[in-house]
Amino acid sequence: MIVIAHLSDPHIDSEQRSIERTRAVMTYLEGLPYDLDAVLVTGDIADHGLPSEYEEARRLLTSRHPVLVCPGNHDERTAFREHLLGLPAAPGPVNQVHHGPGLTLALCDSSVPGKDHGHLDDETLTWLDDVLAKATTPVLVAFHHPPVTLNMPYVDGIRMFDEQRLAELSTRHLRLRAFLAGHAHTPAATTFAGLPLLVAPGVVSTSRLPWERRAHAQDHVHLDLPPALAFHVLDADGRLTTHYRSVTV
Template identity: 35%
Template sequence: MILAHASDPHVGSIHDEALLSAWRSLPGALDGVRPRPGLLMLTGDLTDHGTAPEYRRLDDLLSGLDGLGVRCRVVAGNHDDPAVLRETLPHLFGEVADDAGSPAVWTEVVDGVTLVGLDSSSGTLGATQLSWLDGVLAAATGPVLVALHHPPFPTGLHQLDTEWPLVDAAALRAVVARHPVVAGVLCGHDHRHIATVLDGRVPLVSAPALSWRPRLDLRPGEPLTPSPSHEPAGLLIHVVDELGLRTHHLPLAH
C-alpha cells in the first residue's frame, strides 16, 4: 500500500496564506508519485476552531484532489471538535466505531492494510478507546497502521511535550507493543517531521504541518514558535509491504 500523509492544516487560522501556498503544490506532489497514492491521511488539527464552516472549507480544498482519484481520511486533533467533524464531514471517516468512546474513531482496510483512526482531541485516548484498539489489533490478520493526532513519544520540543502532550502515551505504546501486526503509528501535532521507533520495531512518524513549522529549538523551556527560516511544508509518502513501513519526505513549495 502507498499512503500519503500530511497534518495540521489549521483551516481558519492566521496561517491560512501559508496553508494555501502549500496546498497549491499538493496536487503536483501527489501526481509525481508512481504509483500515485490513492489515499491521503490528515492527522488532525484540520481546523483552528472546530467549526462547521471551517470543516466545509477544508472539504472545498480537498475537492481539488478529486481529479487525481485521491481520497482523504482524517483524525481529530486538539483544535478539532470530533462531533462537529463527524456531522459535517462523515465521508472523511472509514467505518466508524461507535463502541470506542468517541464519534471520530474508525477503521478501514485498504490494499490489505488495516487503517485505524483514533481520537486524541482531548489530549488523552482513555481506557475505552485503548481497550477497543487492543481488540482491533488482536483480531487483525494483516499489517495495521494506527493514526492519531498527538505523537505518543517525547518530541524534544519543550512546550509541546510539557503543555500539550498525549497524557496516556505510555498506555498506547503498551497496547501497540503487544501486537506485532502494527506496521507503524502515524501522527501530527508537533508540526515537524519526526521519526523514531518503539521497542526497536514499530516506526512512529509525525508529518510536518501544512500551516506552519516551528523552529527546531530543543533547548529546555523554549516556546514553540514559527520557524524564521520559513521551512517548506511537506508531504510524507508511506509504503507498507512485506518489509514493513518505509517513509519518503517530499517538500512542498511555500
C-alpha cells in the same frame, strides 16, 4: 508495494495562507503519476473547529486517492463529524478504520475536548484492541499527538500522556507495524513500544527546533518554510520506509 501520503496540521481558517498551502499539497498529490493507497491527514484540520472551516477543508481535501482524517487538539468533534465527515452528531471520540488491499489503517482520536494535550480514552483503546485483534493485514495506527517526548519543550508539554496503556496494548498484536502522528509541525522519526513512530511535517507552518535561531522566546514556528509531507512505503516484506517532501506554494 503500499504507498501512503501523510500530511498534518493544515489549520484551515478563513485566511488564504492556510487554504493556499493545503491546496498546493493536494494539487501536488493529484499530479503524481501513481495511485496512492491513501492520503492520511493526522489532525488539526481546522484552526478553530468552526463549521465553515470544515466545509472549506472538505472542498480542499478532495482527491482521486482515498483521503483519511483524524482530529487534533484544534478540532471540535461535533463539527468534525457533521461538516467534514458528513456523519450525524454523536458523543465520544471519532475513531475510524480503513481496510485497503494489504493494509489496515486505524485512526484514533487522541484529542481531549477543550485541552491541547492528547490522551486515548478507554473507549478508544478498547476499539483499537478489537481492530488489531481482527486484522488480517499489516496495521498502521494513526493519531494526532505523539506519545513520546521529541526533545521540543513546547510540543512535549502537550503531547499524548498515559501512553503506557497504548504501549501495553501494542505488545499483544503482531500485525501492528508502526505509529503515525502529527502535532509537532516538524518531520520526526523515533520509536514507541519498540515500533517506528513517524511524525508528519506541518502544512501550515514548521516548528523551530530548540537549537534554531528565533527572534524571541515565544517564536516557536517558521512561517517562511514551505509545506511538507511524508510518504510511507510498506513493501512486500513488511518493511516500512519513509520519505519526506516539501511542496512549492
